[in-house]
Amino acid sequence: MLVSAKEMLEKAKAGKYAVGQFNINNLEWTKAILLTAQELNSPVILGVSEGAGKYMCGFNTVAGMVNGMIKTLGITVPVALHLDHGTYEGAKKCIEDGFSSIMFDGSHYPIEENIAKTKELVALAGEKGISVEAEVGAIGGEEDGVLGGGEVADPDECKMIADLGVTMLAAGIGNIHGKYPANWPGLRFDVLEKISEKVGKMPLVLHGGTGIPADMIKRAISLGVSKINVNTECQLAFADATRKYIEAGKDLEGKGFDPRKLLAPGVEAIKATVKEKMELFGSVNKA
Numbered sequence: 001m002l003v004s005a006k007e008m009l010e011k012a013k014a015g016k017y018a019v020g021q022f023n024i025n026n027l028e029w030t031k032a033i034l035l036t037a038q039e040l041n042s043p044v045i046l047g048v049s050e051g052a053g054k055y056m057c058g059f060n061t062v063a064g065m066v067n068g069m070i071k072t073l074g075i076t077v078p079v080a081l082h083l084d085h086g087t088y089e090g091a092k093k094c095i096e097d098g099f100s101s102i103m104f105d106g107s108h109y110p111i112e113e114n115i116a117k118t119k120e121l122v123a124l125a126g127e128k129g130i131s132v133e134a135e136v137g138a139i140g141g142e143e144d145g146v147l148g149g150g151e152v153a154d155p156d157e158c159k160m161i162a163d164l165g166v167t168m169l170a171a172g173i174g175n176i177h178g179k180y181p182a183n184w185p186g187l188r189f190d191v192l193e194k195i196s197e198k199v200g201k202m203p204l205v206l207h208g209g210t211g212i213p214a215d216m217i218k219r220a221i222s223l224g225v226s227k228i229n230v231n232t233e234c235q236l237a238f239a240d241a242t243r244k245y246i247e248a249g250k251d252l253e254g255k256g257f258d259p260r261k262l263l264a265p266g267v268e269a270i271k272a273t274v275k276e277k278m279e280l281f282g283s284v285n286k287a
């Protein structure tokens, strides 16, 4: 059964570790992540962007697939199905379609409008026990065509949004989506510390987990980050393993063209990436 992200993240914050959000794109992705979480006895958050939701034929289809897998694979660790960077409309749809967690990314609205829309979604989600992530300070990266340092959130704005009753808060601290440029100055721990002081017990979320050095990840966790989003890294691992399989001509040997064989190395690569992240984040055996 799907659960909200609230309890798992509050436990993570208190226990000084982080739960990984791994974005899914299809059946193989989902299965690889769920099996790894179960094997490592770790809580897990499955992230679905609006684009990935469309690709997988709608949020209702995704919820159906994930619920089916949890049952058939005998998954007993806590699993949250979470909308990643949701629009106002997308968040409402996910609340109807069986997601257990949503992110409303209102960071591009003026703060007043971000607050009004976040409040409304908190009330709607609250009726169904669904957790809500809000964002302050847009996180840069290729997603919005900006390559370079991400925006840095204002700790007072973070406090304002945190007080609306959201479950967790994503705050820009120089992190970006996708690959980091060679001249990236690193995370703004000074800002993270101030935000942490302002928001108290509220779990903080770090987006753009791909390519942030392990020591920075650990320091961020020690300063209150309890959810870390991983997306690009699984994509790179999957593509690399698939390319190697084809370049080695394995699809031309026997029934190597069978999609279940063709996609298998990529699935194993996703599993290895998820395992590595869960170990780094400290969520192993925290289910």
Ligand SMILES: [Zn+2]
Binding pocket: 085, 139, 177, 207, 208, 229
């Ligand atoms: Zn993000």
